[in-house]
Amino acid sequence: MVGLDAAAAARKDRKVDVIRERILAIQPGAQVAIFAAPWQEVSDALKFSDVIFGGVDSYRARDELERFARRFLIPYLDLGMDVHGDQAPYTITGQVILSVPEGPCLRCFGFITEHRLTEEAQRYGAAGGRPQVIWPNGTLASTAVGKFMQLVTPWSLNRPAFYTEYDGNRLTLMPSRKLQALQGHRCPHFDGPLALGDVVWGQADRPVPASTP
Ligand SMILES: [Zn+2]
Incomplete structure (x- = not known):
């Protein structure tokens, strides 16, 4: 760390x-x-966030955190990486996905699917810790910060790409090809007023929430 x-x-x-x-x-x-603490226990503090960076391990955890962010109209940046293979040479993949209201979500991209959630739930407890490697994580974290800067400041002419894929073997970052397929797409997963929580506006001068022990 x-x-x-x-x-x-x-x-x-x-x-x-x-x-x-x-x-x-x-x-x-x-x-x-x-x-x-798990974020669900401090969600009152989290719902006033201007942005949420998610570095959670499972698809289930991503799904829950994205749902929460969408409910409160908070941009959600999902970072993740995986090391594939039991022994060297390994394959490393990763991604940074930006999920914003009106934009495509993790389900639109096919990143979260019912199949993956079910498969993961069945594997639960059997798999050990998922290996984390510092250089891919550093690359992904910096990419997420770059997207955040593009999103909230006039620092760049470009809007952030919704989905950037990391190839940990070639050490490259590329916009996902799935972006082209989703041009003009409207997310059907978080549609309508029922998808929203008690959104609070104009809280820019609110105090920083107090820490818990
Ligand atoms: Zn969607």
Whole structure:
């Protein structure tokens, strides 16, 4: 994990504490709220977010987090990678998907399917931890930040691509070919007012939520 040193590992520091220390070392004036809990338990704080970066492991977790983000009209950036194969040479794939209201969702792209959810549920408990590798994750995280900058600032002339694929063997990032197939497509998965939660507008000056212990 970025920011974790030997002393923090020996103390078994929590990830959220390590990250908070890193942020405050870079910008001492930053307001940082941390929650060492499943997001569902602190969703009241999360629903006031301007953007959600998702680094969750499973399709089920992605599906739930995207649904939540869509309900509150929050842009959701999904990052993920996989290492395929039992021994070297491995294959590494990854993706950064931007899901925004009115845009295609993870289901539109065929990234989340009922088949994948069912297959994953059946595998649950049998598979070990999914390996994570720092250089693909660094690439994917920086790409997600780039999309965020394109989305919310006038920094770039381009709008962010909704789906960028990472080829971890060639070390390339490319817009997904699925984007062409979905030109002019309207997402049918989060349609209508019933898909919305209690959206709150004009909260730009709200205080940063308090951390939990
Ligand atoms: Zn959709």
